[in-house]
Amino acid sequence: xxxxxxxxxxxxxxxxxxxxxxxxxxxxxxxxxxxxxxxxxxxxxxxxxxxxxxxxxxxxxxxxxxxxxxxxxxxxxxxxxxxxxxxxxxxxxxxxxxxxxxxxxxxxxxxxxxxxxxxxxxxxxxxxxxxxxxxxxxxxxxxxxxxxxxxxxxxxxxxxxxxxxxxxxxxxxxxxxxxxxxxxxxxxxxxxxxxxxxxxxxxxxxxxxxxxxxxxxxxxxxxxxxxxxxxxxxxxxxxxxxxxxxxxxxxxxxxxxxxxxxxxxxxxxxxxxxxxxxxxxxxxxxxxxxxxxxxxxxxxxxxxxxxxxxxxxxxxxxxxxxxxxxxxxxxxxxxxxxxxxxxxxxxxxxxxxxx
Numbered sequence: 001x002x003x004x005x006x007x008x009x010x011x012x013x014x015x016x017x018x019x020x021x022x023x024x025x026x027x028x029x030x031x032x033x034x035x036x037x038x039x040x041x042x043x044x045x046x047x048x049x050x051x052x053x054x055x056x057x058x059x060x061x062x063x064x065x066x067x068x069x070x071x072x073x074x075x076x077x078x079x080x081x082x083x084x085x086x087x088x089x090x091x092x093x094x095x096x097x098x099x100x101x102x103x104x105x106x107x108x109x110x111x112x113x114x115x116x117x118x119x120x121x122x123x124x125x126x127x128x129x130x131x132x133x134x135x136x137x138x139x140x141x142x143x144x145x146x147x148x149x150x151x152x153x154x155x156x157x158x159x160x161x162x163x164x165x166x167x168x169x170x171x172x173x174x175x176x177x178x179x180x181x182x183x184x185x186x187x188x189x190x191x192x193x194x195x196x197x198x199x200x201x202x203x204x205x206x207x208x209x210x211x212x213x214x215x216x217x218x219x220x221x222x223x224x225x226x227x228x229x230x231x232x233x234x235x236x237x238x239x240x241x242x243x244x245x246x247x248x249x250x251x252x253x254x255x256x257x258x259x260x261x262x263x264x265x266x267x268x269x270x271x272x273x274x275x276x277x278x279x280x281x282x283x284x285x286x287x288x289x290x291x292x293x294x295x296x297x298x299x300x301x302x303x304x305x306x307x308x309x310x311x312x313x314x315x316x317x318x319x320x321x322x323x324x325x326x327x328x329x330x331x332x333x334x335x336x337x338x339x340x341x342x343x344x345x346x347x348x349x350x351x352x353x354x355x
Contacts, residue, residue: 024320064219
């Protein structure tokens with residue numbers, strides 16, 4: 001299957017998903033806002049994770065960054081969709097976050113932070129920073145001194161990215177329950193985005209052309225490191241909340257660990273950590289393209305499930321067709337845009353790396 005056919009398939013799924021999502025807006029109005037938010041936070045992790053990996057590689061070096069540079073650049077370019085994806089969230093924001101109403105915000109202890117004016121101001125900052133950074137990075141990649149330019153951009157860029165992702169994760173996910181608080185949630189989101197972007201990029205690389213088997217061990221080690229980092233942070237948050245046993249924090253987990261969502265939590269643990277961890281320890285798999293494709297495929301599926309698991313329990317509604325349609329719609333359009341991205345000619349140094 002050629003890249004052109006992949007692109008057409010992505011656009012087709014995207015349009016179909018958006019049409020069905022529009023039906024969900026009318027037929028499942030109580031579910032649509034949460035379904036769209038879940039699809040948004042799942043997708044946004046791709047371009048933001050790609051930005052982070054590009055900047056980290058500029059500081060650390062390594063063959064993995066050159067091999068995946070085109071895929072990371074294409075993923076980062078999809079951030080252009082952010083203003084459009086934000087429109088349905090803006091329309092349904094008060095359904096997602098009742099504290100946007102002044103009479104509700106005033107009764108909250110953290111109402112000084114969770115209120116409409118400050119929330120809108122922060123969202124404007126996020127969109128500005130996230131739109132400017134890919135533009136600067138992609139501009140640098142088209143120049144002959146890409147490595148030098150990126151190394152200068154990386155320190156302030158990573159600081160801004162870490163700050164905006166941390167606060168955005170609080171505003172968009174934690175704030176679904178304004179009483180829940182976690183000091184590690186932002187760092188956990190950053191680790192998840194990096195792992196997700198790496199997984200999608202490995203899939204894209206393997207589908208675009210034959211990957212070199214000698215680079216697989218480096219990609220396997222990097223994937224394993226991010227899997228362990230995410231699992232450690234996620235488990236520590238659960239452990240601290242469990243030990244503290246505070247009603248305002250425990251309630252967040254109770255909604256996500258009981259009933260059907262408890263089964264989903266078990267699947268996430270299996271697909272996001274247990275299986276990838278065990279498989280990535282195998283030296284044979286680390287040199288296998290098909291093996292790496294299987295592992296990163298598990299991680300992508302787990303990330304989608306995790307986004308639903310984070311958001312949809314707050315809807316207090318049954319899982320319908322709208323979450324699937326919204327996920328297909330946003331992801332179809334994003335993948336189609338990435339496959340159309342003109343990154344066929346990157347600096348000559350990348351060609352020397354056979355990327």
